[in-house]
Amino acid sequence: MILSEHEEQKNLIKWWSMYSSSKGIPEELLFAIPNGGKRDIITAKTLQSEGVRPGVPDLFLAVETYKHAGLFIEMKKVKGGVVSDKQRAFGCIIRNNTSYSHKVCYGFLDARDTIEKYLTTGEI
Numbered sequence: 813m814i815l816s817e818h819e820e821q822k823n824l825i826k827w828w829s830m831y832s833s834s835k836g837i838p839e840e841l842l843f844a845i846p847n848g849g850k851r852d853i854i855t856a857k858t859l860q861s862e863g864v865r866p867g868v869p870d871l872f873l874a875v876e877t878y879k880h881a882g883l884f885i886e887m888k889k890v891k892g893g894v895v896s897d898k899q900r901a902f903g904c905i906i907r908n909n910t911s912y913s914h915k916v917c918y919g920f921l922d923a924r925d926t927i928e929k930y931l932t933t934g935e936i
Contacts, residue, residue, distance in 0.1 A: 815919070817889045821870060823920040824887070828927070835931070841874045842927075867898030869906075869914065873927060877934035880913040885926065890919035 869884040917923035
């Protein structure tokens with residue numbers, strides 16, 4: 813069974829709750845950026861005026877390593893997950909203009925492995 817992006821992200825957050833506790837990392841340091849989704853035009857315009865930007869990744873891990881100031885994660889479902897042009901462009905902006913790291917993760921397992929590697933080695 814192929815899980816939706818939503819289910820994959822929910823699984824990651826459940827895992828993070830246990831993992832972060834076992835490592836002494838505040839759970840709140842991994843959080844969702846609710847930038848996407850279908851909205852009516854009034855809500856979309858309001859959010860845009862407040863700084864919502866197309867292509868911003870789904871999650872942010874606010875943990876600094878010796879190499880990066882934090883990690884942005886764009887979640888996709890394992891099969892059929894497509895990175896939009898705006899998401900691809902935003903990832904390039906992050907990597908080329910900041911000290912943050914960025915990764916597109918295809919499913920919970922990819923995201924989990926990325927976070928573990930980031931926290932242990934500073935790499936993704």
